[in-house]
Amino acid sequence: MTAKRKPLYTVVIYPDWCKGCGICAAFCPKKVLRIDHQGKARVDREDECINCGFCELHCPDFAIVVRPRNGMGSSFPEPIPGTAATPCAPPGAAASPPSEAAQSPEPKKA
Amino acid sequence: MAEVTQLIHQYLRHNKKFPLVFCPGCGIGIVLGSLVRSVHALGIPKDDMAVVAGIGCSGRIAAYVDFNTVHATHGRALTLSTGIKMASPHLRVLTVMGDGDALSIGGNHLIHAARRNIGVTALVVNNFIYGMTGGQCSPTTPFGSYTHTSPQGQMEKSFDVVEMARAAGANGVYRGTVFHAKALDGLLQRAMSRPGFNLVEVLTPCFTQYGRGNKFRSPVEMFQWLKDHVVPREVYDKLDDKAGKIPMGIFVENDEPGLEQRHAAMRQALADKGGAGS
Numbered sequence: 001m002t003a004k005r006k007p008l009y010t011v012v013i014y015p016d017w018c019k020g021c022g023i024c025a026a027f028c029p030k031k032v033l034r035i036d037h038q039g040k041a042r043v044d045r046e047d048e049c050i051n052c053g054f055c056e057l058h059c060p061d062f063a064i065v066v067r068p069r070n071g072m073g074s075s076f077p078e079p080i081p082g083t084a085a086t087p088c089a090p091p092g093a094a095a096s097p098p099s100e101a102a103q104s105p106e107p108k109k110a
Numbered sequence: 111m112a113e114v115t116q117l118i119h120q121y122l123r124h125n126k127k128f129p130l131v132f133c134p135g136c137g138i139g140i141v142l143g144s145l146v147r148s149v150h151a152l153g154i155p156k157d158d159m160a161v162v163a164g165i166g167c168s169g170r171i172a173a174y175v176d177f178n179t180v181h182a183t184h185g186r187a188l189t190l191s192t193g194i195k196m197a198s199p200h201l202r203v204l205t206v207m208g209d210g211d212a213l214s215i216g217g218n219h220l221i222h223a224a225r226r227n228i229g230v231t232a233l234v235v236n237n238f239i240y241g242m243t244g245g246q247c248s249p250t251t252p253f254g255s256y257t258h259t260s261p262q263g264q265m266e267k268s269f270d271v272v273e274m275a276r277a278a279g280a281n282g283v284y285r286g287t288v289f290h291a292k293a294l295d296g297l298l299q300r301a302m303s304r305p306g307f308n309l310v311e312v313l314t315p316c317f318t319q320y321g322r323g324n325k326f327r328s329p330v331e332m333f334q335w336l337k338d339h340v341v342p343r344e345v346y347d348k349l350d351d352k353a354g355k356i357p358m359g360i361f362v363e364n365d366e367p368g369l370e371q372r373h374a375a376m377r378q379a380l381a382d383k384g385g386a387g388s
């Protein structure tokens with residue numbers, strides 16, 4: 001397609017965490033990424049991105065984030081319902097039930 | 111896909127040294143990401159997860175994840191895991207070992223953990239070499255490949271981790287690679303959700319120590335090698351020319367109860383018989 005398309009996804013690289021191994025640039029099916037002269041991955045043709053997720057899954061340093069633009073859904077399958085909140089709950093939310101549970105057994109022991 | 115990286119960050123210890131200590135092109139970071147995604151997909155709370163790691167490059171995984179972690183002595187990761195699982199059977203214990211850690215120094219512990227069928231998931235990160243100590247040949251170094259201690263080519267035959275775990279009686283044996291990351295997620299989830307001793311071998315490139323001495327010009331070539339040579343087990347069985355190809359997937363799946371389940375059953379039987387058995 002010759003006409004300039006509006007990109008559907010944003011590809012963000014965190015240069016501080018990128019080590020320039022080149023895996024993302026070599027295996028990207030649409031050649032969105034390349035390694036620049038500083039040895040870091042750089043987003044070159046963002047409008048070609050198809051959100052396959054290869055770079056994000058295979059970046060050994062967690063330096064790439066592919067994000068749909070506004071109004072677009074995600075292709076990543078949702079985790080098992082009801083379980084996602086358990087390991088990822090904020091500390092404040094998780095702290096209240098154990099404190100109540102910890103108070104109740106104490107009178108029984110005494 | 112943005113959820114993937116956000117999710118991994120929720121499980122990392124951000125006070126540790128970042129970026130990861132691994133060399134550029136090392137696949138252990140992908141193993142770490144796969145581990146986190148698998149734990150998240152299974153819905154295991156952080157406090158119910160115990161990660162025991164041995165010595166070596168792969169041992170650094172335990173320092174980065176925010177679970178209950180132990181960085182064990184060399185080769186003894188499985189013995190510590192055995193103790194943890196027997197003392198606290200409600201914990202999901204995952205043991206991360208390198209190939210040298212699991213097969214040479216800890217080889218005895220590996221076969222006996224498989225024989226006992228202790229309910230531990232062993233993740234053997236196989237990069238074909240002793241990476242951290244300077245590039246000596248390991249029990250899984252392929253025949254004929256060059257390392258610092260075999261400059262004329264490795265003369266010894268290499269271990270097949272899958273066949274050894276099968277022979278030792280492991281409940282589940284799997285093999286994946288870091289190139290096939292989504293398949294690795296599935297294998298890890300399967301291994302962690304099943305009873306007994308489950309072993310997952312992960313093939314990982316080590317460019318710094320192994321690749322440079324073996325005519326790989328970049329980490330990308332090592333990933334390309336994995337892509338070309340590792341095929342699913344179903345495809346491998348139908349191949350006419352199997353030379354140089356490595357099968358991946360599910361190899362063994364038995365449903366025998368783990369040692370800690372047998373132990374609990376024995377305690378229950380004794381308590382029923384003698385009344386005050388404990």
